[in-house]
Amino acid sequence: MTKWRAIYSTIIRALFTGVFFLTFSLQTQAQTPLELLAPLDIPLILSGNFGEFRGSHFHTGIDIKTQGKEGFPVLAAASGKVERIKVSPWGYGNTLYIKHSDGSSTVYAHLQRFDPQIQDWVRNRQYKGRVFSIDLTPTADFVFAAGDTIGWSGNSGSSGGPHLHFEVRDAQQHPVNPLHWDLPITDNRPPEVGKLKVIPIDVNGLEKREMDVDAKAGDTTLVKAGEVHLGVWSIDRLDGASNVCGVYSIDVKVDGEEYFRCTIDTLDFSVNKDMNAHVYYSTWKKGRKSVHRFNKLPGDRLPIYDFLSDNKLVIPVDSIMKVDVVCKDVHGNSRAKSYFLKGDLTPPKYVCKEGESSQIVNKIAETNSVTELRVGGVDVNIPKGSLYDKEHVYLEVYDSLEFAIGSWDVPLKKAISVSVKLPQDYRQENWVARSVDDKGGVSGAIVCKQQVGRLDFKTKNMGRYKMDRDTIPPRLLPKHSGTPVVKNGDLIFHVEDAVSGVEKIEATMDGEWILLRWNPKKKEAIYKASDSVHEKGSKVKIEVVARDAVGLESKWSGYVQMK
Ligand SMILES: [Zn+2]
Numbered sequence: 001m002t003k004w005r006a007i008y009s010t011i012i013r014a015l016f017t018g019v020f021f022l023t024f025s026l027q028t029q030a031q032t033p034l035e036l037l038a039p040l041d042i043p044l045i046l047s048g049n050f051g052e053f054r055g056s057h058f059h060t061g062i063d064i065k066t067q068g069k070e071g072f073p074v075l076a077a078a079s080g081k082v083e084r085i086k087v088s089p090w091g092y093g094n095t096l097y098i099k100h101s102d103g104s105s106t107v108y109a110h111l112q113r114f115d116p117q118i119q120d121w122v123r124n125r126q127y128k129g130r131v132f133s134i135d136l137t138p139t140a141d142f143v144f145a146a147g148d149t150i151g152w153s154g155n156s157g158s159s160g161g162p163h164l165h166f167e168v169r170d171a172q173q174h175p176v177n178p179l180h181w182d183l184p185i186t187d188n189r190p191p192e193v194g195k196l197k198v199i200p201i202d203v204n205g206l207e208k209r210e211m212d213v214d215a216k217a218g219d220t221t222l223v224k225a226g227e228v229h230l231g232v233w234s235i236d237r238l239d240g241a242s243n244v245c246g247v248y249s250i251d252v253k254v255d256g257e258e259y260f261r262c263t264i265d266t267l268d269f270s271v272n273k274d275m276n277a278h279v280y281y282s283t284w285k286k287g288r289k290s291v292h293r294f295n296k297l298p299g300d301r302l303p304i305y306d307f308l309s310d311n312k313l314v315i316p317v318d319s320i321m322k323v324d325v326v327c328k329d330v331h332g333n334s335r336a337k338s339y340f341l342k343g344d345l346t347p348p349k350y351v352c353k354e355g356e357s358s359q360i361v362n363k364i365a366e367t368n369s370v371t372e373l374r375v376g377g378v379d380v381n382i383p384k385g386s387l388y389d390k391e392h393v394y395l396e397v398y399d400s401l402e403f404a405i406g407s408w409d410v411p412l413k414k415a416i417s418v419s420v421k422l423p424q425d426y427r428q429e430n431w432v433a434r435s436v437d438d439k440g441g442v443s444g445a446i447v448c449k450q451q452v453g454r455l456d457f458k459t460k461n462m463g464r465y466k467m468d469r470d471t472i473p474p475r476l477l478p479k480h481s482g483t484p485v486v487k488n489g490d491l492i493f494h495v496e497d498a499v500s501g502v503e504k505i506e507a508t509m510d511g512e513w514i515l516l517r518w519n520p521k522k523k524e525a526i527y528k529a530s531d532s533v534h535e536k537g538s539k540v541k542i543e544v545v546a547r548d549a550v551g552l553e554s555k556w557s558g559y560v561q562m563k
Contacts, residue, residue: 034102036077036181037146039166040064040153044185045240047163049330050177051264051304052235052246053279053290056460057272058264060175061107061167065241066153070112070162073149077106077166082142082150085114085122086135089518092165093157096150103171110165112154118142123515123531130506130513156519175267177248179330186239190333191247193217194233196323197280197291198315198341201227204364206392209282209409217337225317225343231280231293232337234327244290251326252294254313259323260294261307271301276411277388278302285409299367299388299413317343360396377421378403386414393462402436404464415458420467422453429469430550432500433457436464445470445500447549470499473552476544479524484542489529489563493544493556496523500549507544509534516544534562 038044048054048063066072076098083105084097092109096118099105113119118138125134144150155162168178179185195214198221199207207229215221230252236245252260262278276284277300280291296308315321321341328334358376365371367390371382376397391410397403400423405416418433432445433455448455448467455467478484479492486492493516495505505525507516514533516525525544527533534540543557 034078034100034104036106036168036178036183037075038183039075039077039106039108040066040072040164041075042067042072043240044183046185046238046245047241047243049236049238049245050175050179051248051267052244053275053284056276058267058275059246060267060269060272061109061165062178064164064166066162066164068162070152070154072153074108074111074151074153074164076144076146076148076150079145080105080143082118082138082144084135084137085118087122087126088133088135088157089520091157093159094151094154098144098150105169105173107167107169108150108164109167110154110156110159110163111151112156114151115142115149118151126515127513132515132518170266173269175269177265177330180265187329187331187333188239189237190335191234191236191327191329193325193327193335193337196325196339197231197233197283198223199229199231199280200224201229205390206364207389212282215339215341217339220320220340220342222344223315223341225315225345228313228315229293229295230313230323231291232325232327233289233291235290236329246290247292247327248330249328250292253324255322258307259309259311259313262292262304263306264304266303268303271303274300274302274388274413277413278304281411282409297388299385315341315343317345360394362392362394365391365393373405376400376403379419380405381417383414383416386412386416388413401467402465405462408463410462412460412462415460417456417458418465420455422450422455429471430552431455432468432470432550433459433465434468435461436466442466442468445549447500468499470548470550470552472498473554474502474546474548476505476546476554476556478556483560485560485563491527491542491560493525494523495525495546497546497548503547503549505544505546507542509540509542511541529563536562538562
């Protein structure tokens with residue numbers, strides 16, 4: 001490159017950077033200046049915070065406790081217009097999304113009910129569309145000022161107890177940490193920081209997770225010399241509740257040099273399941289232990305990493321490695337711990353051998369290629385991009401209908417496909433794949449597709465599976481003996497399904513569709529007398545149909561004296 005060209009390219013680069021920073025600062029300005037009021041007029045005690053681990057994703061809001069009760073007025077945290085209304089028996093349940101003038105929005109979930117005008121609009125849409133679940137942008141203008149009541153707190157959807165889930169999203173719909181706003185929440189407790197997880201790496205660059213070691217703070221721990229990955233157990237609790245929450249940031253130094261830093265400020269729904277890659281999945285899947293890794297797996301796309309060292313961590317034999325960890329919460333409370341690691345000369349054993357027998361096939365799977373495992377009538381296809389890292393994978397077949405896809409502690413980014421050869425005699429049945437735990441217990445049920453003598457299903461979980469038939473239709477009957485009519489005039493049905501789960505429940509009154517509010521947690525479906533579809537005191541014919549996930553149906557019908 002000539003001198004002039006070098007200067008020219010420096011100028012171009014400087015211009016580019018300038019434009020980038022300008023755009024960036026404009027964007028951040030547009031996202032955050034909004035002021036927020038508390039969405040509940042009770043002391044704000046949290047049972048969950050932003051960024052804590054949940055199932056297979058980060059929690060994207062805060063959970064505010066509601067004293068074990070439902071029915072507290074939920075207030076608009078800022079002025080705005082309702083942009084989305086969702087009703088679902090699952091997930092967030094009854095939810096309102098309010099859009100604010102700066103493009104950001106706030107979300108209020110697990111509500112018991114909405115503001116009466118919204119409630120009416122929703123019921124109309126449900127009757128028009130003949131559906132219980134809706135997810136709509138309202139055609140009417142529901143505009144609220146900050147502090148207005150928009151609904152009442154509840155326990156709807158997959159909520160484990162009465163609370164309000166409150167979320168803040170920026171103009172790009174990315175959830176941001178609500179604790180950055182000045183909400184009246186007291187938090188004087190620093191995070192808890194536990195043992196350091198030391199995971200040996202073998203000569204093939206594979207984690208030997210079955211040989212991991214826990215190092216106690218302050219102690220010098222003997223671990224296999226050589227390359228390792230590290231992580232730390234850390235959680236946070238806030239004042240007034242014993243609930244386990246997540247930490248906000250983690251700083252790691254190795255022998256005094258910065259090694260790792262992450263901050264959970266903004267998340268991204270499109271990659272939120274990569275939490276399975278950030279958490280040490282083995283102890284998370286087995287015992288819900290919150291161990292944060294200090295290494296980013298190659299497939300992890302989370303926007304939480306501030307600093308990642310390029311250096312591999314190698315435990316020395318003749319000296320001691322010092323690991324300093326500082327965990328913080330949003331409110332500035334912090335806790336520091338130090339760990340000392342000394343190398344043990346015996347090298348980690350390399351046990352993974354590619355190969356197969358009549359019952360088992362072992363392979364080393366790369367992230368960027370397809371891996372096929374095939375043995376004993378079972379085919380497993382691990383598509384390109386399903387793994388977060390290079391892994392030793394295997395398929396072990398116990399009998400024609402039970403097998404394990406390993407290792408159970410490999411997190412999956414995309415679903416893998418499984419195809420099982422079907423025994424001749426069972427062609428006409430409905431099949432599901434069920435998970436088998438360590439003690440042989442079965443749970444869950446993935447519905448299988450049946451074609452040319454094979455059963456196909458997709459799963460996002462490695463582990464042991466058993467193919468099972470679902471022959472039992474849902475159980476459907478009036479909740480209280482005899483008649484579905486209860487005191488206040490509502491109709492209540494009990495509905496549940498043992499294997500594949502209830503998928504749909506619908507009812508008609510004298511042949512006309514009526515709305516059943518389905519609550520899977522309580523295993524009940526309710527027609528509300530206040531819908532006023534019936535004439536008071538009339539005798540009507542009620543017909544109810546419940547269907548499970550494999551398509552088996554149960555029916556109930558009867559003449560009912562309405563109140
Ligand atoms: Zn929540």
